[in-house]
Amino acid sequence: MRKITTTTKLTGVIGANVAKSKSPDMMNAAFERLGLDYYFIPVNVAEPDFADVLGGIAKMNFAGLSVTLPYKIEVLKYLDDIDPLAEVIGAVNAVSIRDGKIKGFNTDGEGFVTGLEVDKNLVVSDHTFVIVGAGGVARAITAVLASRQARHIYVTNRTFAKAQELADSVNTGIFPCCSAVPFDDSLRQVIAASSVLINATNVGMSPADDQCPICPSFLNKDLTLVADVIYSPLQTRFLEAAQQLGCDIMNGQSQLYHQGKIAFKIWTGVEAPAEVMAAAIYDNV
Numbered sequence: 001m002r003k004i005t006t007t008t009k010l011t012g013v014i015g016a017n018v019a020k021s022k023s024p025d026m027m028n029a030a031f032e033r034l035g036l037d038y039y040f041i042p043v044n045v046a047e048p049d050f051a052d053v054l055g056g057i058a059k060m061n062f063a064g065l066s067v068t069l070p071y072k073i074e075v076l077k078y079l080d081d082i083d084p085l086a087e088v089i090g091a092v093n094a095v096s097i098r099d100g101k102i103k104g105f106n107t108d109g110e111g112f113v114t115g116l117e118v119d120k121n122l123v124v125s126d127h128t129f130v131i132v133g134a135g136g137v138a139r140a141i142t143a144v145l146a147s148r149q150a151r152h153i154y155v156t157n158r159t160f161a162k163a164q165e166l167a168d169s170v171n172t173g174i175f176p177c178c179s180a181v182p183f184d185d186s187l188r189q190v191i192a193a194s195s196v197l198i199n200a201t202n203v204g205m206s207p208a209d210d211q212c213p214i215c216p217s218f219l220n221k222d223l224t225l226v227a228d229v230i231y232s233p234l235q236t237r238f239l240e241a242a243q244q245l246g247c248d249i250m251n252g253q254s255q256l257y258h259q260g261k262i263a264f265k266i267w268t269g270v271e272a273p274a275e276v277m278a279a280a281i282y283d284n285v
């Protein structure tokens with residue numbers, strides 16, 4: 001049994017419902033492997049209590065937190081400092097805590113894009129992407145793809161104005177490679193002119209796992225890769241349709257794993273033990 005003391009550096013995930021998070025298993029296995037006196041806990045917080053809980057945590061022996069729904073934007077109000085990428089994205093999903101000061105980062109996009117590069121050997125600048133969604137994760141992925149100089153990124157979203165705003169902010173703030181496209185039948189042609197298709201919405205997530213973010217008939221066999229940010233279920237209807245066509249697919253576990261490694265380094269200053277973290281994510285389904 002691990003001994004937790006007043007000098008143990010605490011870390012954790014804070015959100016409205018983190019009961020099913022895989023992060024405690026992944027992070028605690030990694031701390032233990034490296035013999036680091038760190039411990040990771042899941043923290044459920046109701047919305048009216050978020051500011052009080054975060055303020056208390058900043059005064060305790062915490063080294064950092066993962067921040068998840070619905071607090072990725074709310075947390076911006078309480079930061080002392082913010083990483084430039086997180087500032088452009090406009091959302092924070094990891095914070096470091098040093099001497100009571102909270103600094104915000106966004107690891108969603110870097111985690112997802114590292115998955116494309118490392119797990120799928122994809123060179124971002126060689127590809128044209130379609131991102132379905134314009135919420136927090138879509139913003140983060142689009143920003144990081146643009147920072148790697150993607151050939152082009154088409155952003156589509158049920159609420160078109162959000163896709164337009166995302167494309168505009170990435171074009172002016174990072175690299176001019178984005179356009180917003182309507183969320184209608186014209187998407188079929190846009191996908192036909194692209195090589196990587198990404199679902200960055202929550203459509204298809206358990207328990208509504210019979211849903212698909214776009215009409216499956218818009219997919220085609222010539223796509224180099226079809227990816228989903230969802231990892232529950234591991235194989236969404238969207239990925240199932242892509243696999244049936246013979247496309248290579250990537251589910252959201254990859255993002256979870258790579259962003260976990262980035263957060264580990266932010267909190268501890270050392271490289272994460274890759275195999276231990278991978279085993280906690282991939283073997284524990």
Ligand code: NAP
Pocket residue numbers: 069108132133134135136137138157158159162200201202203205213229230231252253255256257259
């Ligand atoms: P969010 O900010 O709430 O954005 C949700 C997006 O989904 C918006 O673009 C929204 O469109 C769209 N959407 C929702 N319902 C829809 C519907 N019925 N039809 C069409 N579009 C719909 O959420 P988020 O933080 O970006 O999270 C998105 C997903 O990422 C979640 O499933 C989450 O579990 C997953 N995620 C994965 C990881 C990982 O490590 N793999 C990490 C974080 C999050 P509107 O703008 O029109 O509302």
